[in-house]
Amino acid sequence: MKFLIVGLGNIGAEYAHTRHNIGFDVVEALAAKYAATFRTDRLAAVTEFKIKGKQLIVIEPSTYMNLSGKAVKYWMDKEKIPVEQVLVVVDELALPVTKLRLRPGGSDAGHNGLKSIQELLQTNTYPRLRFGIGNNYPKGRQAEFVLSKWNEEELPVVQKKIAASVEVIESFVLTGIERTMNHANKIEITL
Template identity: 80%
Template sequence: MKFLIVGLGNIGAEYAHTRHNIGFDVVEALAAKHSATFKVDRLAAVAEIKLKGKTLVCIEPSTYMNLSGKAVKYWMDKEKIAIEHVLVIVDELALPLSKIRLRPGGSDAGHNGLKSIHEVLQTTAYPRLRFGIGNDYPKGKQVDFVLGKWSDAELPVVKKKIEATIEVIESFVLTGIERTMNHANKIEVTL
Protein backbone atom coordinates (compact mmCIF):
# COMPACT_ATOMS: atom_id res chain seq x y z
CA MET A 1 0.00 0.00 0.00
CA LYS A 2 1.41 3.38 -1.04
CA PHE A 3 0.98 6.87 0.37
CA LEU A 4 2.00 10.21 -1.11
CA ILE A 5 3.29 12.59 1.56
CA VAL A 6 3.52 16.09 0.08
CA GLY A 7 5.44 18.85 1.83
CA LEU A 8 4.55 22.21 0.32
CA GLY A 9 7.16 24.93 -0.08
CA ASN A 10 9.23 26.86 -2.56
CA ILE A 11 12.59 25.78 -3.94
CA GLY A 12 15.60 28.05 -3.57
CA ALA A 13 17.91 29.06 -0.73
CA GLU A 14 15.98 32.26 -0.03
CA TYR A 15 12.90 30.21 0.97
CA ALA A 16 14.71 27.54 2.99
CA HIS A 17 13.40 27.16 6.57
CA THR A 18 10.83 29.95 6.24
CA ARG A 19 7.34 29.61 7.69
CA HIS A 20 5.93 29.03 4.19
CA ASN A 21 8.35 26.11 3.69
CA ILE A 22 7.39 24.18 6.81
CA GLY A 23 6.01 21.41 4.56
CA PHE A 24 9.52 20.84 3.17
CA ASP A 25 11.01 20.86 6.68
CA VAL A 26 8.48 18.29 7.92
CA VAL A 27 9.02 15.80 5.06
CA GLU A 28 12.80 16.25 5.32
CA ALA A 29 12.64 15.44 9.06
CA LEU A 30 10.38 12.44 8.33
CA ALA A 31 12.84 11.15 5.71
CA ALA A 32 15.80 11.71 8.04
CA LYS A 33 14.08 9.76 10.84
CA HIS A 34 13.74 6.79 8.48
CA SER A 35 17.22 7.23 6.90
CA ALA A 36 15.73 8.07 3.49
CA THR A 37 17.32 10.64 1.19
CA PHE A 38 15.75 12.93 -1.37
CA LYS A 39 16.74 12.78 -5.00
CA VAL A 40 15.76 15.22 -7.70
CA ASP A 41 13.15 13.74 -10.03
CA ARG A 42 10.39 14.98 -12.30
CA LEU A 43 8.59 18.02 -10.81
CA ALA A 44 9.84 17.22 -7.29
CA ALA A 45 12.54 16.01 -4.95
CA VAL A 46 11.50 12.50 -3.87
CA ALA A 47 12.34 10.18 -0.97
CA GLU A 48 10.85 6.73 -0.35
CA ILE A 49 10.21 5.35 3.13
CA LYS A 50 9.15 1.84 4.13
CA LEU A 51 6.97 1.75 7.25
CA LYS A 52 5.53 -1.56 8.48
CA GLY A 53 4.74 -2.89 5.02
CA LYS A 54 3.60 0.44 3.64
CA THR A 55 5.49 2.71 1.22
CA LEU A 56 5.58 6.46 1.75
CA VAL A 57 6.53 8.43 -1.35
CA CYS A 58 7.56 11.82 0.08
CA ILE A 59 7.76 14.74 -2.32
CA GLU A 60 8.84 18.35 -2.25
CA PRO A 61 7.39 19.89 -5.42
CA SER A 62 9.96 21.84 -7.44
CA THR A 63 7.17 23.71 -9.26
CA TYR A 64 6.96 26.56 -6.72
CA MET A 65 3.97 26.81 -4.41
CA ASN A 66 1.51 28.21 -6.98
CA LEU A 67 1.90 25.16 -9.26
CA SER A 68 2.07 22.44 -6.58
CA GLY A 69 -0.93 20.65 -8.11
CA LYS A 70 1.10 19.64 -11.18
CA ALA A 71 3.61 17.73 -9.04
CA VAL A 72 0.94 16.16 -6.82
CA LYS A 73 -1.03 14.88 -9.83
CA TYR A 74 2.08 13.60 -11.61
CA TRP A 75 3.26 11.58 -8.58
CA MET A 76 -0.24 10.30 -7.75
CA ASP A 77 -0.53 8.98 -11.30
CA LYS A 78 3.04 7.68 -11.55
CA GLU A 79 2.85 5.78 -8.25
CA LYS A 80 -0.88 4.89 -8.64
CA ILE A 81 -1.80 6.40 -5.27
CA ALA A 82 -5.46 6.88 -4.32
CA ILE A 83 -6.49 10.39 -3.27
CA GLU A 84 -7.35 9.25 0.28
CA HIS A 85 -3.72 8.12 0.62
CA VAL A 86 -2.36 11.58 -0.20
CA LEU A 87 -1.39 13.85 2.70
CA VAL A 88 -0.45 17.47 2.04
CA ILE A 89 1.52 19.33 4.74
CA VAL A 90 1.01 23.07 4.60
CA ASP A 91 1.60 26.23 6.67
CA GLU A 92 -1.52 27.78 8.25
CA LEU A 93 -1.83 31.43 9.38
CA ALA A 94 -5.23 30.87 11.01
CA LEU A 95 -3.79 28.41 13.55
CA PRO A 96 -1.55 29.36 16.48
CA LEU A 97 2.03 28.09 16.46
CA SER A 98 1.12 25.50 19.11
CA LYS A 99 -1.48 23.70 16.94
CA ILE A 100 -1.83 21.41 13.95
CA ARG A 101 -5.04 20.40 12.16
CA LEU A 102 -5.63 17.19 10.24
CA ARG A 103 -8.63 17.16 7.91
CA PRO A 104 -9.90 14.79 5.19
CA GLY A 105 -10.66 17.77 2.92
CA GLY A 106 -11.85 21.37 2.95
CA SER A 107 -11.24 24.77 1.41
CA ASP A 108 -7.86 26.14 0.36
CA ALA A 109 -8.36 29.04 2.84
CA GLY A 110 -6.51 31.31 0.43
CA HIS A 111 -3.39 29.12 0.37
CA ASN A 112 -1.93 29.13 -3.16
CA GLY A 113 -0.45 25.64 -2.87
CA LEU A 114 -3.81 24.12 -1.88
CA LYS A 115 -5.56 26.24 -4.52
CA SER A 116 -3.29 24.76 -7.21
CA ILE A 117 -3.89 21.19 -5.98
CA HIS A 118 -7.66 21.81 -5.98
CA GLU A 119 -7.54 23.19 -9.55
CA VAL A 120 -5.50 20.26 -10.89
CA LEU A 121 -7.26 17.44 -9.00
CA GLN A 122 -10.71 19.06 -9.43
CA THR A 123 -11.57 18.27 -5.81
CA THR A 124 -10.88 19.49 -2.27
CA ALA A 125 -11.43 15.99 -0.86
CA TYR A 126 -7.82 15.09 -0.11
CA PRO A 127 -6.26 14.89 3.37
CA ARG A 128 -4.20 17.84 4.56
CA LEU A 129 -2.24 18.60 7.67
CA ARG A 130 -2.17 22.28 8.51
CA PHE A 131 0.88 23.35 10.54
CA GLY A 132 -0.03 26.48 12.52
CA ILE A 133 2.42 29.35 12.03
CA GLY A 134 0.37 31.95 13.94
CA ASN A 135 -0.45 35.42 12.68
CA ASP A 136 1.70 37.66 14.83
CA TYR A 137 2.54 40.30 12.24
CA PRO A 138 1.75 44.00 11.75
CA LYS A 139 -1.06 44.98 9.37
CA GLY A 140 0.06 44.75 5.74
CA LYS A 141 3.06 42.54 6.56
CA GLN A 142 1.51 39.10 5.97
CA VAL A 143 3.76 38.23 3.01
CA ASP A 144 6.92 39.24 4.91
CA PHE A 145 5.77 37.15 7.89
CA VAL A 146 4.90 34.04 5.85
CA LEU A 147 8.12 34.21 3.81
CA GLY A 148 10.18 35.10 6.89
CA LYS A 149 12.33 32.85 9.06
CA TRP A 150 11.17 31.60 12.46
CA SER A 151 12.18 33.80 15.40
CA ASP A 152 14.64 32.43 17.98
CA ALA A 153 11.75 32.19 20.45
CA GLU A 154 9.64 30.14 17.99
CA LEU A 155 12.33 27.66 16.89
CA PRO A 156 12.21 25.30 19.92
CA VAL A 157 8.40 25.02 19.56
CA VAL A 158 8.72 24.46 15.79
CA LYS A 159 11.30 21.69 16.32
CA LYS A 160 9.08 19.97 18.91
CA LYS A 161 6.01 20.37 16.69
CA ILE A 162 7.82 18.89 13.66
CA GLU A 163 8.47 15.77 15.78
CA ALA A 164 4.78 15.62 16.78
CA THR A 165 3.77 16.11 13.14
CA ILE A 166 5.95 13.18 12.05
CA GLU A 167 4.13 10.96 14.56
CA VAL A 168 0.80 12.17 13.16
CA ILE A 169 1.91 11.34 9.59
CA GLU A 170 2.99 7.84 10.68
CA SER A 171 -0.33 7.35 12.49
CA PHE A 172 -2.25 8.52 9.38
CA VAL A 173 -0.44 5.86 7.34
CA LEU A 174 -0.77 3.07 9.92
CA THR A 175 -4.20 3.67 11.52
CA GLY A 176 -6.10 5.93 9.09
CA ILE A 177 -7.30 9.51 9.16
CA GLU A 178 -10.29 9.15 11.51
CA ARG A 179 -8.34 7.70 14.43
CA THR A 180 -5.41 10.02 13.79
CA MET A 181 -7.59 13.17 13.68
CA ASN A 182 -9.03 12.46 17.14
CA HIS A 183 -5.52 12.62 18.58
CA ALA A 184 -3.79 15.11 16.25
CA ASN A 185 -6.33 17.90 16.53
CA LYS A 186 -5.93 17.96 20.33
CA ILE A 187 -2.15 18.37 20.21
CA GLU A 188 -0.90 21.56 21.86
CA VAL A 189 2.86 22.05 21.51
CA THR A 190 4.41 24.42 24.00
CA LEU A 191 7.72 24.60 25.83
Protein backbone atom coordinates in the same frame (compact mmCIF):
# COMPACT_ATOMS: atom_id res chain seq x y z
CA MET B 1 -0.44 -0.03 0.02
CA LYS B 2 1.11 3.24 -1.17
CA PHE B 3 0.91 6.72 0.29
CA LEU B 4 1.97 10.04 -1.19
CA ILE B 5 3.25 12.47 1.44
CA VAL B 6 3.66 16.01 0.10
CA GLY B 7 5.53 18.80 1.87
CA LEU B 8 4.71 22.21 0.45
CA GLY B 9 7.32 24.94 0.11
CA ASN B 10 9.34 26.97 -2.35
CA ILE B 11 12.66 25.86 -3.79
CA GLY B 12 15.71 28.05 -3.31
CA ALA B 13 18.01 28.85 -0.42
CA GLU B 14 16.25 32.14 0.32
CA TYR B 15 13.08 30.21 1.28
CA ALA B 16 14.76 27.50 3.37
CA HIS B 17 13.35 27.16 6.90
CA THR B 18 10.82 29.97 6.49
CA ARG B 19 7.26 29.66 7.81
CA HIS B 20 5.96 29.04 4.27
CA ASN B 21 8.41 26.13 3.84
CA ILE B 22 7.44 24.21 6.96
CA GLY B 23 6.02 21.44 4.74
CA PHE B 24 9.55 20.82 3.40
CA ASP B 25 10.98 20.82 6.94
CA VAL B 26 8.40 18.26 8.14
CA VAL B 27 8.91 15.79 5.27
CA GLU B 28 12.69 16.16 5.57
CA ALA B 29 12.43 15.22 9.27
CA LEU B 30 10.23 12.24 8.31
CA ALA B 31 12.74 11.06 5.68
CA ALA B 32 15.68 11.56 8.07
CA LYS B 33 13.95 9.36 10.68
CA TYR B 34 13.96 6.51 8.14
CA ALA B 35 17.45 7.34 6.79
CA ALA B 36 15.93 8.13 3.39
CA THR B 37 17.51 10.68 1.06
CA PHE B 38 15.84 12.81 -1.57
CA ARG B 39 16.72 12.64 -5.26
CA THR B 40 15.80 15.15 -7.95
CA ASP B 41 13.06 13.76 -10.17
CA ARG B 42 10.18 14.98 -12.32
CA LEU B 43 8.61 18.13 -10.79
CA ALA B 44 9.88 17.29 -7.29
CA ALA B 45 12.56 16.08 -4.94
CA VAL B 46 11.48 12.51 -4.11
CA THR B 47 12.31 9.78 -1.64
CA GLU B 48 10.70 6.41 -0.94
CA PHE B 49 10.71 4.11 2.07
CA LYS B 50 8.47 1.74 3.99
CA ILE B 51 6.84 2.01 7.39
CA LYS B 52 5.70 -1.42 8.63
CA GLY B 53 5.16 -2.69 5.09
CA LYS B 54 3.41 0.43 3.80
CA GLN B 55 5.16 2.21 0.92
CA LEU B 56 5.64 5.99 1.25
CA ILE B 57 6.50 8.21 -1.69
CA VAL B 58 7.52 11.56 -0.19
CA ILE B 59 7.81 14.63 -2.39
CA GLU B 60 8.82 18.27 -2.19
CA PRO B 61 7.43 19.90 -5.34
CA SER B 62 10.07 21.85 -7.27
CA THR B 63 7.42 23.87 -9.09
CA TYR B 64 7.11 26.79 -6.64
CA MET B 65 4.15 26.94 -4.30
CA ASN B 66 1.48 28.22 -6.70
CA LEU B 67 2.05 25.28 -9.11
CA SER B 68 2.28 22.52 -6.45
CA GLY B 69 -0.73 20.73 -7.94
CA LYS B 70 1.30 19.75 -11.04
CA ALA B 71 3.73 17.72 -8.94
CA VAL B 72 1.01 16.21 -6.75
CA LYS B 73 -1.09 15.09 -9.74
CA TYR B 74 1.94 13.74 -11.62
CA TRP B 75 3.12 11.58 -8.68
CA MET B 76 -0.40 10.42 -7.80
CA ASP B 77 -0.93 9.29 -11.40
CA LYS B 78 2.55 7.79 -11.80
CA GLU B 79 2.32 5.78 -8.57
CA LYS B 80 -1.46 5.11 -8.87
CA ILE B 81 -2.18 6.52 -5.41
CA PRO B 82 -5.83 7.28 -4.53
CA VAL B 83 -6.61 10.75 -3.20
CA GLU B 84 -7.45 9.48 0.32
CA GLN B 85 -3.87 8.13 0.60
CA VAL B 86 -2.32 11.52 -0.15
CA LEU B 87 -1.32 13.78 2.75
CA VAL B 88 -0.29 17.39 2.12
CA VAL B 89 1.72 19.18 4.84
CA VAL B 90 1.14 22.92 4.69
CA ASP B 91 1.68 26.13 6.69
CA GLU B 92 -1.47 27.67 8.18
CA LEU B 93 -1.85 31.34 9.21
CA ALA B 94 -5.21 30.74 10.92
CA LEU B 95 -3.65 28.44 13.54
CA PRO B 96 -1.32 29.48 16.37
CA VAL B 97 2.28 28.23 16.39
CA THR B 98 1.31 25.75 19.13
CA LYS B 99 -1.29 23.86 17.02
CA LEU B 100 -1.62 21.27 14.25
CA ARG B 101 -4.83 20.46 12.40
CA LEU B 102 -5.45 17.28 10.38
CA ARG B 103 -8.40 17.35 8.00
CA PRO B 104 -9.75 14.99 5.30
CA GLY B 105 -10.53 17.98 3.07
CA GLY B 106 -11.67 21.59 3.10
CA SER B 107 -11.12 24.95 1.47
CA ASP B 108 -7.75 26.24 0.30
CA ALA B 109 -8.16 29.15 2.79
CA GLY B 110 -6.36 31.43 0.33
CA HIS B 111 -3.24 29.22 0.29
CA ASN B 112 -1.80 29.17 -3.26
CA GLY B 113 -0.32 25.68 -2.89
CA LEU B 114 -3.65 24.18 -1.82
CA LYS B 115 -5.47 26.18 -4.50
CA SER B 116 -3.22 24.67 -7.19
CA ILE B 117 -3.70 21.13 -5.83
CA GLN B 118 -7.47 21.58 -5.69
CA GLU B 119 -7.58 22.88 -9.29
CA LEU B 120 -5.51 20.00 -10.68
CA LEU B 121 -7.16 17.22 -8.66
CA GLN B 122 -10.63 18.70 -9.26
CA THR B 123 -11.50 18.12 -5.61
CA ASN B 124 -10.91 19.65 -2.19
CA THR B 125 -11.30 16.32 -0.40
CA TYR B 126 -7.69 15.32 0.02
CA PRO B 127 -6.10 14.99 3.48
CA ARG B 128 -3.95 17.84 4.72
CA LEU B 129 -1.92 18.46 7.85
CA ARG B 130 -2.03 22.16 8.62
CA PHE B 131 0.96 23.39 10.64
CA GLY B 132 0.09 26.57 12.54
CA ILE B 133 2.49 29.44 11.86
CA GLY B 134 0.51 32.11 13.73
CA ASN B 135 -0.57 35.46 12.33
CA ASN B 136 1.46 37.95 14.30
CA TYR B 137 2.11 40.49 11.56
CA PRO B 138 1.06 44.09 10.84
CA LYS B 139 -1.77 44.71 8.37
CA GLY B 140 -0.61 44.36 4.77
CA ARG B 141 2.52 42.39 5.72
CA GLN B 142 1.23 38.82 5.30
CA ALA B 143 3.57 37.92 2.41
CA GLU B 144 6.62 39.16 4.32
CA PHE B 145 5.48 37.26 7.41
CA VAL B 146 5.00 33.87 5.72
CA LEU B 147 8.34 34.20 3.94
CA SER B 148 10.16 35.12 7.17
CA LYS B 149 12.18 32.82 9.40
CA TRP B 150 10.90 31.70 12.80
CA ASN B 151 11.91 33.94 15.69
CA GLU B 152 14.08 32.61 18.50
CA GLU B 153 11.25 32.14 21.01
CA GLU B 154 9.25 30.08 18.48
CA LEU B 155 12.06 27.74 17.37
CA PRO B 156 11.90 25.26 20.29
CA VAL B 157 8.11 24.92 19.83
CA VAL B 158 8.53 24.55 16.06
CA GLN B 159 11.14 21.78 16.51
CA LYS B 160 8.83 19.88 18.89
CA LYS B 161 5.92 20.39 16.50
CA ILE B 162 7.95 19.07 13.53
CA ALA B 163 8.60 15.88 15.57
CA ALA B 164 4.88 15.68 16.46
CA SER B 165 4.01 16.13 12.76
CA VAL B 166 6.23 13.18 11.84
CA GLU B 167 4.29 11.06 14.37
CA VAL B 168 0.98 12.29 12.92
CA ILE B 169 2.10 11.25 9.41
CA GLU B 170 3.14 7.80 10.70
CA SER B 171 -0.23 7.41 12.43
CA PHE B 172 -2.09 8.52 9.27
CA VAL B 173 -0.26 5.82 7.28
CA LEU B 174 -0.67 3.08 9.91
CA THR B 175 -4.11 3.75 11.46
CA GLY B 176 -5.97 6.03 9.02
CA ILE B 177 -7.17 9.61 9.14
CA GLU B 178 -10.12 9.26 11.53
CA ARG B 179 -8.16 7.78 14.42
CA THR B 180 -5.23 10.10 13.75
CA MET B 181 -7.44 13.23 13.71
CA ASN B 182 -8.85 12.42 17.16
CA HIS B 183 -5.33 12.59 18.57
CA ALA B 184 -3.59 15.12 16.31
CA ASN B 185 -6.18 17.88 16.60
CA LYS B 186 -5.84 17.89 20.40
CA ILE B 187 -2.07 18.40 20.30
CA GLU B 188 -0.92 21.69 21.79
CA ILE B 189 2.86 22.15 21.76
CA THR B 190 4.24 24.38 24.47
CA LEU B 191 7.60 24.62 26.18
